[in-house]
Amino acid sequence: MSDNVQKSSDELAQHRTELAKLRSELAQNRTLQAAERTYAAWIRTGFTIAGAGWTLGQALHNTENRNTALLIGGAMILLGLLCFVYAWISYKAVFDYVKHTFLDSDKEIYPTKMNLITVSVLSGMLLVIFVLAFSMLLF
Numbered sequence: 001m002s003d004n005v006q007k008s009s010d011e012l013a014q015h016r017t018e019l020a021k022l023r024s025e026l027a028q029n030r031t032l033q034a035a036e037r038t039y040a041a042w043i044r045t046g047f048t049i050a051g052a053g054w055t056l057g058q059a060l061h062n063t064e065n066r067n068t069a070l071l072i073g074g075a076m077i078l079l080g081l082l083c084f085v086y087a088w089i090s091y092k093a094v095f096d097y098v099k100h101t102f103l104d105s106d107k108e109i110y111p112t113k114m115n116l117i118t119v120s121v122l123s124g125m126l127l128v129i130f131v132l133a134f135s136m137l138l139f
Contacts, residue, residue: 028098032115035094039119042087043126050080050130057137070137077134081127088123092116 053076060069095116 031094031098035091035098036115036119038094039087039091042083042090043122046080046083046087046126048080049083050077050133053077053080054133054137073137074134077130077137081130081134084123084126084130088119091119 053073055073056076057070057073060066060073063069
């Protein structure tokens, strides 16, 4: 009879171990999804600031305050670009944290790595687009 009790305890321990692994995987997913939402919020903020700078620069381009408008508009576009850079740095920091904290070194993390690559490419493209917009505003 004690053998049956021991077997039940072993099964219970195994079940709890599997649940703990599942909770860890879910925590990793929540952390990455939170980082993606934060990244999206910073990109949205960068677009808003840079778009407002572009609009200000274009709206006041042919007025007597042209230089001031271009300076303020250019500064706002630059601030939007900095938001893109900060968003990428922040996402990369969370990615590295999750990679080193949750994952085994021999475990393949293809979807997570693809997210980082996608975020990096998107951030690079946004930087190029807004540098071109900034140069168009000045000339």
